[in-house]
Amino acid sequence: MKRFSLGVAALVGLFLASSQAWSADKLLNASYDVGRELFVQINKAFIAAHPGVSIDQSHAGTSAQARAIAEGLAADVVTFNQVPDVDFLVGKGLISADWQKDFPDNSSPFYSLPSFLVRAGNPKHIRDWNDLVRDDVQVIFPNPKTSGNARYTYLAATAYAKEAFKGDDGKVQQFITKLFANVPIFDTGGRAATTTFVQREIGDVLITFESETRGIRKEYGDDKFEQVTPSVSLLAEFPVAIVDKVADDHGSRDLAKSYLDFLYTPEGQEIAARNGLRTRDAAVSAKYKADFPEIRLLTVEDVFGGWDEAQQEHFAAGGLLDQAYGSR
Secondary structure, eight states: OGGGOSOHHHHHHHHHHTGGGOOTTEEEEEEOTTOHHHHHHHHHHHHHHSTTOEEEEEESOHHHHHHHHHTTOOOSEEEOSOHHHHHHHHHTTSSOTTGGGSSHHHHOOEEEOEEEEEETTOTTOOOSGGGGGSTTOOEEOOOTTTOHHHHHHHHHHHHHHHHHTTTOHHHHHHHHHHHHHTOSOOOSSHHHHHHHHHTSOOOSEEEEEHHHHHHHHHHHOTTTEEEEOOSEEEOEEOOEEEOHHHHHHHTOHHHHHHHHHHTTSHHHHHHHHHTTOEESOHHHHHHTGGGSOOOEEEOHHHHHSSHHHHIIIIISTTSHHHHHHHTO
16 A cells, blocks of 8 residues: 555655755655655645646654754755644754744644544444543554654543543543553554554554544545544644755755745645645635534643643653653
């Protein structure tokens, strides 16, 4: 299946080796792990409207991508799935501090949410987050230390538990600890987790972006998998930014801006919607409304006080995420 082609290590090596070949009519987009099919289509459409340009891709967990860029991966633009990975590159002096002002909607052209994918017939009757901590359920999602996808899953589960247990921190931590105990394998990125669930047939439920669950169901059919939308989830924004230091070195800034602007056009938004992403364009959103179940979405800001606070409390060394891992 083409969904599972292209090794990340090989791609990174290729782009590092050829970094001297970049020019003003060529871009490298470093993107999130499960965005491969989306950007194949985005790039084809963009190139059709801009003859003579070329777009190369690198896909991995966005935390891994951010570290690779800091270590020399010459990406002109990033299309990530969580803000902290862009801010990491701000801290490295590669992206300007006001990057969220460069494009509309805080530089997030579309969004998604953690959703569930179960096997046909939903044999374990999985309907909501509380079902994931049952003793008879195996859960598949990637490692939150390397995957932005999984960080949203972790935070969405935590947000659900905060409501369910009325803010009792002890019970919330017990819930997350049990959830982690039900994960047999922590893959490094979202696509590897999909492979574990779909091809290796491990686990009863996959938690990943709604766009990925829709793509898997579309590819394999309803006789293989079913989507389950939980009662509540977390808004997952997909931030984009020009890697200023790289684009200026390559002379590709104008092309980089045009490329990211394209994601906001009706054509770019149509492609995103067809790939299971919820869009910002009102007309496109209305056209595809029937494809997206209504769901109550919480935000990192409302539940956790923003990404900085979430980073310190949950993802820093010794934080609540480490504590959940330590109990496995």
